[in-house]
Amino acid sequence: MIKPTRAPLSLAHDPRLHCDYAQLVRMQAHATSFNLLPNAKIGTPLDGRHTSKLRGRGLNFEELRHYQLGDDIRNLDWKVTLRTGKPHVRGYSEEKDRNVILCVDQRSSMFFASIEVMKSVIAAEVAALIGWRALRESDRVSSFIITDHGIQKGKATRNQGGFLAFLKKLSKSNLTLNARPSNTRVPSFSDLLQQLSRLGSSGNTIFILSDLSDMTETDIDRLHALQRNNDIIPITITDPVEQALPSQLIETQWKVGDGDYQISLDSEKQRQLINQSFSSRAQSRAQNLSRLLSSKKLPLIELTTDGEHIRQFTQCAGGHA
The missing domain is CATH 3.40.50.410 (von Willebrand factor, type A domain)
Known part of the structure; x- marks a missing residue:
């Protein structure tokens, strides 16, 4: 998120003819x-124009949740799993640059x-x-x-x-x-x-x-x-x-x-x-x-x-x- 920029004073000109x-x-x-x-x-994980709604091994961490059947075991968070005694996985959202x-x-x-x-x-x-x-x-x-x-x-x-x-x-x-x-x-x-x-x-x-x-x-x-x-x-x-x-x-x-x-x-x-x-x-x-x-x-x-x-x-x- 960008911060609002305070605009400098305009020059003396007709804004319909020129823009400063x-x-x-x-x-x-x-x-x-x-x-x-x-x-x-969004079409495929490799064919997006912005933030993908697909969950996978992306750039932005989104959530930590209980493991469900079908989840990729590579996303297991072992520290949380060992601490709680229940398998947890980390969810990500893919950033489409x-x-x-x-x-x-x-x-x-x-x-x-x-x-x-x-x-x-x-x-x-x-x-x-x-x-x-x-x-x-x-x-x-x-x-x-x-x-x-x-x-x-x-x-x-x-x-x-x-x-x-x-x-x-x-x-x-x-x-x-x-x-x-x-x-x-x-x-x-x-x-x-x-x-x-x-x-x-x-x-x-x-x-x-x-x-x-x-x-x-x-x-x-x-x-x-x-x-x-x-x-x-x-x-x-x-x-x-x-x-x-x-x-x-x-x-x-x-x-x-x-x-x-x-x-x-x-x-x-x-x-x-x-x-x-x-x-x-x-x-x-x-x-x-x-x-x-x-x-x-x-x-x-x-x-x-x-x-x-x-x-x-x-x-x-x-x-x-």
Whole structure:
């Protein structure tokens, strides 16, 4: 059990645009209202994701009781047996160690919102929330922060000091985001998956917090490969404008671009064509992610920029806001 951490004073900024260290520390207060893996079930003694209900030669002593027919004689407590004259056995609960990996997208493409809160802020706050919950369950937490300038890998830790150091790095990355385009090559989602594939470990619970705007079909195949030996939980962050452009944009003659190309929205036909493309892409992504998660019956978590992301996440994770 971790002790509540007193959050430092927030910096003078709009919390909808950026999140500072104090903002991420305060997420600890919400870390009791959900489960990290709400649908996880223990299969075999070698195939668990957390504390097993099976009794055996585990790590945690649970009880001392009278011997019953069928008990493993290797668990006999000879001192108590000799002292009482009756056979006693020691019962254990198996500890299923878990490593939670937080992959947080803090690239400039996440510095966007048409309603209330930037996608980059949502990713950072929910990552902090998941990390605080993992620490409460005595799990290890490691991290990858993907920025315009590279991918920062954080060491696994299960202590509060190590996690606070991660939150400082995360807030620093978030506070540097702005609307100016980057002049350097921005790491792609594929680059992140390559690093995850090189971990060489299994049994991890990997949370990916991103809008997945540059996810490719090859990336989906890599996610399926990772899912064989890990729990992959993508948390997608979207904005309504990315689903369908409103008709009012034609009156203002908006220009839409991707950094290299742009188009002027000056007709209803153009708007409908773009919306069809948006809808097709969103539907394809949802179907791919649903297939990815269905093998382990994990939830598909989609968050929006309307400022209700904490409530949305805790509900998707089987909790309450």
